[in-house]
Amino acid sequence: MTMDIKTIHSLKSKFVARQVGNEMILVPITNNVAQMSELFTLNETAMFIWENTTENTTIEEIEKGITDTFTIDSKTAREDIETFLNQIEKLILNKR
Amino acid sequence: MDNWQNSTCLLIAEFLIHIVSTDEIELEEGYLPFVVRNQSGNADITIQCMEGLPTFQFEKEKLVFEAKNEEQKFYSIYRNGEELGFAIYNQQDKDEIQQIALLDEDFINWKVYSDNSKSKIAALKYPLGPIIMHYMTLKSDAVMMHASCAYDGSKARIFTGFSGAGKSTMSKLWSEAGNGIVNDDRLIIRKRDSGYIVYNTPMYYADIPKSAPLNSIFLISHSPINKIKKLTGAMAVSKVMAFSIQNNYDKQFIQSRLDFFSDLCSNVAVYELGFVPDESVVHFILANET
Numbered sequence: 001m002t003m004d005i006k007t008i009h010s011l012k013s014k015f016v017a018r019q020v021g022n023e024m025i026l027v028p029i030t031n032n033v034a035q036m037s038e039l040f041t042l043n044e045t046a047m048f049i050w051e052n053t054t055e056n057t058t059i060e061e062i063e064k065g066i067t068d069t070f071t072i073d074s075k076t077a078r079e080d081i082e083t084f085l086n087q088i089e090k091l092i093l094n095k096r
Numbered sequence: 097m098d099n100w101q102n103s104t105c106l107l108i109a110e111f112l113i114h115i116v117s118t119d120e121i122e123l124e125e126g127y128l129p130f131v132v133r134n135q136s137g138n139a140d141i142t143i144q145c146m147e148g149l150p151t152f153q154f155e156k157e158k159l160v161f162e163a164k165n166e167e168q169k170f171y172s173i174y175r176n177g178e179e180l181g182f183a184i185y186n187q188q189d190k191d192e193i194q195q196i197a198l199l200d201e202d203f204i205n206w207k208v209y210s211d212n213s214k215s216k217i218a219a220l221k222y223p224l225g226p227i228i229m230h231y232m233t234l235k236s237d238a239v240m241m242h243a244s245c246a247y248d249g250s251k252a253r254i255f256t257g258f259s260g261a262g263k264s265t266m267s268k269l270w271s272e273a274g275n276g277i278v279n280d281d282r283l284i285i286r287k288r289d290s291g292y293i294v295y296n297t298p299m300y301y302a303d304i305p306k307s308a309p310l311n312s313i314f315l316i317s318h319s320p321i322n323k324i325k326k327l328t329g330a331m332a333v334s335k336v337m338a339f340s341i342q343n344n345y346d347k348q349f350i351q352s353r354l355d356f357f358s359d360l361c362s363n364v365a366v367y368e369l370g371f372v373p374d375e376s377v378v379h380f381i382l383a384n385e386t
Contacts, residue, residue, distance in 0.1 A: 016347050018354040023330035027337075027350045033163045039334035 005062060008053045008088060017050065024050060028091075040091050045070060045080045105139070107132045107305065109284035109295035111232050114139035115219050119147050122216035126298035127225070130305055141232055143206040145219045150209050152196050157181055161345040163223075170223045173343065184224045195224055203235045222300070226282065229297055230341050234349060237287035239356055240341040245278035245294050245308065246270035252278060252294050252308035253381070254285075256339040257316040265373045266316060273378045278306045285310060285360065292364055312365040312385060315339070319370025322380040332366040333357045
């Protein structure tokens with residue numbers, strides 16, 4: 001996996017985000033017509049990661065933030081972060 | 097000062113479009129049923145048509161968007177300050193520019209320069225007409241979608257999906273079941289006081305202006321069996337918005353679309369529908385929609 005938290009922060013300016021209920025939609029800013037079956041949606045945990053990632057955030061800080069906010073343990077939080085990073089990576093690759 | 101000797105008004109999705117030209121205006125057949133009595137003072141947008149292409153130094157402008165694929169080139173958009181410039185390509189010769197259009201920062205006033213060496217001024221010649229309609233919706237509670245729409249007299253149902261998903265097939269099946277068809281390809285949805293209304297837009301063939309109260313949106317695909325799933329929340333918004341006409345190079349455009357679709361999907365039912373392309377799907381929907 002090449003995606004990391006710092007990269008997420010740098011990607012934020014390339015998307016417009018909108019919260020709908022407990023989820024979030026990400027729409028890529030693009031200079032061409034891309035055929036998409038759906039835009040990118042984030043669940044509650046992924047939305048937390050997206051919103052709380054700043055230039056200097058570490059993966060440990062995000063993990064702690066998740067366990068403090070949601071009723072899940074560290075192992076699940078770390079898995080959620082990795083799942084999120086993998087999904088974002090796939091999204092970026094699909095855009096290329 | 098230009099001498100606007102020719103003037104025409106169109107009413108599309110209750111947007112009043114005033115077209116003026118120094119020369120005779122030629123409208124494609126599909127626009128003719130949308131022509132209304134001249135009431136230019138109330139126009140939502142104005143299109144000034146000029147003959148001859150100006151010298152437009154594209155290399156000096158900022159290219160912000162290109163609509164093209166491997167086979168075809170439709171248009172390119174350039175930004176010059178707050179103004180947008182559109183290079184519209186000839187669909188029979190993708191290397192030839194047929195029109196140059198300029199749009200002011202309020203998205204109200206268009207200047208359209210046409211290469212009229214081969215014909216009269218075709219102000220809305222494809223693909224410029226749909227582009228103008230798209231930008232007309234951007235600053236109001238409206239969107240354009242690739243979709244078909246059937247109306248049973250009380251409910252309008254929209255069917256959208258990828259090219260080949262069955263939008264026209266669905267129109268045919270609902271028509272055979274006694275429904276009216278608003279359109280089978282390109283629609284405008286507007287939020288009005290009475291709710292969401294769906295309108296047809298001019299096509300390459302003549303059809304009268306139509307509208308209907310929107311009840312539900314179906315995201316369709318072919319399937320060995322009829323199956324339906326109701327979508328809500330972010331999933332509904334993201335999937336419906338994906339089939340709208342978008343130029344997503346500008347954050348404000350995207351934000352406004354997200355606002356619109358979030359409200360639309362909280363007021364109109366959204367379903368994913370796998371369907372068998374025969375009359376059984378009409379009965380299936382009537383029995384399973386909520």
